[in-house]
Amino acid sequence: MTEFDYYIRQGEPSQRERAEAWAVAIGLQDVDGLKTSNYLRETARKHIEGDISIKDAQRLVHTYYQSKT
Numbered sequence: 001m002t003e004f005d006y007y008i009r010q011g012e013p014s015q016r017e018r019a020e021a022w023a024v025a026i027g028l029q030d031v032d033g034l035k036t037s038n039y040l041r042e043t044a045r046k047h048i049e050g051d052i053s054i055k056d057a058q059r060l061v062h063t064y065y066q067s068k069t
Contacts, residue, residue, distance in 0.1 A: 002026070003041065007048050018048045039064050 002008075007019035022044040026036050040061055047057040 004048060015048050022048060
């Protein structure tokens, strides 16, 4: 189970599609032994819920990680 299962099972079709994409992306990070941040997961949730676009999510995550270096 992923933290986005609710959206995958009960979300609207657009939410389901976005949640599945985020779950795959986060899963691939996990396979590589990388842990995603709470910030990334919260940003993903905002995108899944339609509060922000994918471009906004990309910009926010990029800016967040760039500030960490």
